[in-house]
Amino acid sequence: YDTKTPPSSTGDPTSFAYVSARERWPVIITQAIDDVHRSTWATKDEEESKEGKWIVSELARLKYELQHNRELSPLPDEGESDIAGYNKELEALGRPKWHNVPWLYSECYLYRRISSIFTQTQKWKSYDVFARQKMSSFQSSRPAVLELAARYKDIVTELESKHTIKGAKTQEELEEAEKILFVEMCEICLWGNATDLSLLTNLSYEDIQKLQGSEARKESEKKIVVNDLGKAFEVLTLAQKSREKDRRVDIVLDNAGFELFVDLILAGYLLAAGLATTIVLHPKSIPWFVSDVLPHDFAALISALADPQNFYTTLSDVDKHAGKTPIPLSESEVSDLKFLFEHWSRFHAEGQLVLRPNRFWTEGGSYWRLPKLEPSLWEDLKESELVIFKGDLNYRKLTGDALWPATTPFAEAIGPLGPKSGVRVLALRTCKADVVVGLPESEDERIRATEGGGGDSGARKWAWSGKWAVVQFCDGKA
Ligand code: F6P
């Protein structure tokens, strides 16, 4: 049940897989080592400190094996059900080496292997080695967070008190305004993905902040190569008009911090506008691709909003060292953020905003395997009006991370999740990897010819940086 189209491989010198395995992953492991070092140094618990040193040595071993192109070793059986699947696949791949192995599998393996190091200890079992980075990056997206919070409060207050949107007088105008807002919220949600931390190794913070403001967003619309948001809006309004009582939208989450914040903005908007009655969020179960959402990241975000002044005036160690002084929030900023806290907590408490983890999301294969490998999750997703897949990795998993011609229809590239599957798929993806499908004829060539697009190097460089995006929809219920 995998695609027959060959997968992207770390052995292909024209691919981002090649750069990732050789340049990005060693940096990510080094950052993990630094993090554990800091925590080990800070603890007074002897056992914890001893285990911390062991973790550092295991991470260093992993980095050595990666950089010296050794074989990927079988994962130790630490009791979780997914280990057997990872190891079986390793056998089937013929004990591959790091520098020539399918990209998707090896990158998942990398994070699974890191996680298994922690689970083998007593004191570090639930330690999230990327938590520090996630929270401090959320702190530095403050300007965009404040801008969005104010806007969200305005829109939602209007919708909930007057059941309308500012300026809309007739039903048609209201629908039109709802569509414009839906598209805007989704685009905010899309570009929120450009800020993931696994890319920070080649994008500066300044680059990232530029990607977050509203001016920037308008400019970025030109960078959405395919945009199916209109189709997604249509299915949600149709369901709303049919007066079905339960209308659920799912979001297969990607990154924590700013991206999760904008996912919640979209979720809250859909609920307030009546475009959905329940939102189900799907987080990861282990620290994943540096910045992906774990259940505790959701809790951390909500508690940051519960006491925003404290959150924004408590400096991270790095900022303290840099001699920064905290700038307090104004009264209205505090009140906007608290409004979000109350709004989202209420939805959460009333069961309209649900978190539903599943180990499937951190397995090593593509989503082509979902219906067969995890039938109960698959059946559950069929209950939804629309399943939104956020980010680059989800897109790679949808398409099997395979070397499709760029003009392959999206519906074909997602295999069993395509037409007549019973699930409606919407991918919101900023491009950070080679695979891209569903493009009009010669669009790939056109963008390759732009600055930094890759030219005739044989590499699709434009799709690596997170600066271009695709929004693709497939109606599996049609
Ligand atoms: O391109 C860098 C990369 O780490 C990819 O390997 C991976 O698919 C992606 O970023 C993770 O990004 P996202 O958080 O958008 O899934």
Ligand code: MG
């Ligand atoms: Mg991610």
